Amino acid sequence: MHFFEYKNGELYAEGVPVARLAEELGTPLYVYSHKTLVRHFKVFNEAFADVPHLICFAMKSNSNIAILRLFSELGGGLDIVSQGELYRGIKAGVSPKKVVFAGVGKTDDEIAYALEQGILMFNVESEDELRNIDAVAGRLGKTAPVAIRVNPDVNPETHPYIATGLKKSKFGIDIARAMAQYRAAAELPNIDACGLHCHIGSQITQSSPFAEAAGKAADLVHALRGEGHDIRYLNVGGGLGITYHDEVPPSPKEYAEAILPVLKDLDVTLVLEPGRVIAGNAGILVTKVLYGKENEEKRFTIIDAGMNDLIRPSLYHAFQEVWPVEEAVRQRPRHVCDLVGPICESGDYLAKDRELPELERDDLLAIMSAGAYGFVMASNYNSRPRPPEVLVRDGEYHVIRERENFEDLIRGESIPAFISGGAG
Ligand code: LLP
Secondary structure (H helix, E strand, C coil), X not given: CCCEEEECCEEEECCEEHHHHXXXXXXXXXXXXXXXXXXXXXXXXXXCCCCCEEEEXXXXXXXXXXXXXXXXXXXXXXXXXCHHHHHHHHHCCCCHHHEEECCCCCCHHHHHHHHHHCCCEEEECCHHHHHXXXXXXXXXXXXXXXXXXXXXXXXXXCCHHHECCCCCCCCCEEHHHHHHHHHHHHHCXXXXXXXXXXXXXXXXXXXXXXXXXXXXXXXXXXXHHHCCCCCCEEECCCCECCCCCCCCCCCHHHHHHHHHHHHHHHXXXXXXXXXXXXXXXXXXXXXXXXXXXXXXXXEEEEECCCCCCCCHHHHXXXXXXXXXXXXXXXXXXXXXXXXXXCCCCCCCEEEEEEEEECCCCCCEEEECCCCCCCHHHCCCCCCCCCCCEEEEECCEEEEEECCCCHHHHHCCCCCCCCCCCCCC
């Protein structure tokens, strides 16, 4: 659910007309709804109210510091995958004690920074990494709290680029070899293997893969305890899907009901890493129609947002709904068209073979469900400044990130002296 709705014939973000935002801030433009973000966080949090738990928002889905701060105020922590994300989290005022650090390629600098900041734990993805964290912690005179990320070999039935819990995936350690890893960890002087981590993929729209993975994780916690390993945290990752089109994913409550029966009596603190389910439907990308174009085979509508602003349709063939900002546009005759951007790539589209009302120059469109993996995946490809991000609350809005300008585009670049005209 979300708070983008038609009122008086036009699309509103909470109490603010989207057309007004477009006029005052220009397009393309990311718009987030405060009320939707808060509601999503609270509903998710409440679904786990019966067990000790910590919600570590997967900030890879949306890393604006205003949004991180908002979740932090609601009691959340962060799931991070880089030093840059930890830096952002700290700038946003999130306590490092609520931060878990995942990713297969953590560098020594990243590990040291995280240890110095005192994060809750590392999610360790390989034995090499485990030994390296031990070494870095030893040099700093610290003990590194870790969860070993196990790969339960569960099929999440999602897009192959975002399925992570299969044996062929680069993530995690084969669950069959997990016991050996914990034994190895117990021998390392600077490691406290206090947790178990298990994330199987993203945009998962059924409960059963979660239940299956939770069952395997719970069995492993019992087995580990049986060998004397002191497991205090179980991290079940993120991955709960959302409705982009006609998917009917489990609600957070149904998701909790699917996994809690096997986890409830484990006497662990449950860590959860939701991203998309919190932020996805809380944001839209607003864009303006530039031109129409037709040949015998196809009809194109060219808009001012491209794959550099929102790459999900190009990269994953993702479907995101397109809502005209002016409601009356919906009544126009409909045609199948490609909604394409200005980028010089045939793969640059935001909707393909989509039946849409006839669109005219300057019509405003909202690309829905763009709050997660939207702005964070935007780039400057084709030297396009990235769009601003705005947070709406009731009838007010605040620009939480300015539109980039042309100086931003060349920041840090220089022409060497050996090229004529270069300054050296
Ligand atoms: N935890 C771990 C270890 C992850 O790898 C991810 C996502 C999450 C949590 C959060 O998953 P979520 O709750 O958001 O599904 N760019 C892709 C999604 C990539 C997801 C990567 N990992 C997309 O736009 O669909």
